[in-house]
Amino acid sequence: MTTVPIDRTTGLGHRLEQNPLITARDVKPSLPQLEVVSVFNAATAQLNGETLLLLRIAERPRSDIDPPPGAMTLDLDGPHPVLRPLPKGYTKHDVIGMCFFEEDGDRPRVVVAYIPKDLPGLDLRDPRSIRYRNSTGVLGVTNEGYTDYLAQMSHLRLARSRDGIKFTVDETPAIAPHNDIEEYGVEDPRITLIDGTFYITYVSVSRWGITTSLATTRDFKSYERRGVILLPDHKDVVIFPERVNGKYVALTRPMPQSFSRIFGIWIAFSDDLTQWGGHETLCLPRWDHWDELRTGGSAVPFRTREGWLELYHGVNRNHRYAMGAVLLDADDPRKVLARSPAPILAPGTAYERLGLFNDTIFSCGVVPLDADRIRMYYGAADSCIAAADFSVREIIASLEPWPR
């Protein structure tokens, strides 16, 4: 394997000149009282000559209108939040909207609530979350002082394209929260095609944490829920497209908060795609590299002559999300052969550098273009969808042997 020098600023990818391909303006809200904040982190598939993207759509209550008559607020001060009428007089400038899914017996629904911004104990510094410190100290016992809620709720929506560039976005969700494990939304899908069935891993978010669930479809019209496959906290689960040595394989990414708190890629094995075991560490953060803080599986791995190629995301000390590659042994994917010494694509353009979360390139899938080239779709700055084309040969030539 020879190392070709790569530009450490922009990487090996050729961004499409049409980028960004899909923005929030292209997406219809799922409910009239909501607005779309972001469209990002899309899984990829190909079916009947079309490129399919399963988009993550983040929505929040409309911020351009005052809370309507009868609007509700959430009393966050007890051990469990309680819905109450919002006192009169609050305008759109005085509140932050939040929404969540509630099973509520036979009447599943999205609840919209407005939190007064002057509520003592509210922390809105991270635009993605609503953090609340309970004033009575009740939650301080159970939650180290804080409870977090999401400022946006996500669902998954299908977009279709003939050319892989111009996409038509469905008007209604493909996969939306459907039970209490998804009360804060569903996020970051990946799609793996195995024997004619598309296996979709996605993140289910609730008060119980960040779990990974599985759904299946054969036609992207109806979906079967297969339940929680990995316990909280857990995201970035990517299933390989075929069995290796008789077992299904997945990249996983636990989020331990003990000892050194290392968020990195592990590998797992399964006989049926719903029960997983045989867990081992695989591709962990490397200090003083572009992936020093966190690593996580991103695209579905694919076979190359040299082994399994996985495009993964890495985070550095400046919280920059960039994409790189890891090469795994063809017959034993527990063995890492080589990793990217620098990102194959790092944030550089305006749409990658500024958004809901700045300096972020985060892919959930690629599609093949020809025998050598692939197109990587990615969420840019947690705000919009973009794409970049790569030569697989160039990516592999750019890797350095690892462990050294």
Place this chain on the structure above:
Amino acid sequence: MTTVPIDRTTGLGHRLEQNPLITARDVKPSLPQLEVVSVFNAATAQLNGETLLLLRIAERPRSDIDPPPGAMTLDLDGPHPVLRPLPKGYTKHDVIGMCFFEEDGDRPRVVVAYIPKDLPGLDLRDPRSIRYRNSTGVLGVTNEGYTDYLAQMSHLRLARSRDGIKFTVDETPAIAPHNDIEEYGVEDPRITLIDGTFYITYVSVSRWGITTSLATTRDFKSYERRGVILLPDHKDVVIFPERVNGKYVALTRPMPQSFSRIFGIWIAFSDDLTQWGGHETLCLPRWDHWDELRTGGSAVPFRTREGWLELYHGVNRNHRYAMGAVLLDADDPRKVLARSPAPILAPGTAYERLGLFNDTIFSCGVVPLDADRIRMYYGAADSCIAAADFSVREIIASLEPWPR
């Protein structure tokens, strides 16, 4: 089900007058340079007419002698700790000892190191851990400012008894750290007998977090390692003694750190005991109850006429660990029928109230005494082994229907 009033201070259990049954003084260190701090949290089994306890033994470098010539220290200030010679002149009063397992190629060994107590950034307030804030800020990026090490390293050791009261403790470990996933020790076992094989779940602790591993034995002489079955952070995994509706069943206890950070009992299913899925929440903390802060599986569940009875531990806002019971549907253990309104055993005696971690009763197993009575072995104050006898009929009569 009728509710019998139970004493909210002491519970339903009858403590053995011989308590504590095993203390640190009864256990020989596994290496001459170590001392035994605690013996607690023992799994239970019965074989050839003997009661077996698989004890958790916590050890640390001897604190009664000065660091020997050639003693090492750990330089904690880089991204990874580095072993260096301890400068001369440090006495036993000036250092805190720590030990960990190192694979180190073909030369696996326990490394002993001494950390000077006057090291800036050291936090020794919790007697169970050595917390270090990196002075250069390097680890602050990856670890929210702190890295934790254990002040004790645990292994598992067998004890045998003819009468269930007087135990003989083996002189060498049964299961000790054997790879990097166990570098900080192995802890808190549970033993489930299925078809002549004893399945041992236990906690493997390392820089990568708290994972649950599986080992098997048929004779408690040789053990087979079956690897990591649940990803970090995860402990308190208890396997049911038979298949239910064709599936193996386990209680699990993930430790999410997102949103409401609820540490509670979930349920999982398996076809082969190494791959687990079908995860659902089961028996979560209940605010304003004895188990308001955390719940976790403790003893191996057993069948009763009324359903599966699980003795679990609950933690309240004062960080008191107590034992209670939950009754699960016989045919569908995802259904909770009833739970303890108050502990069946709560810390009351001196040996339960004062120790390495105060106010703690933590069981990892029971043994049957006759058709109605069981003996619950438990770790008391994270320091010693005690036992209490219960009538199963009384426990079940004391439960209240749940959810209400």
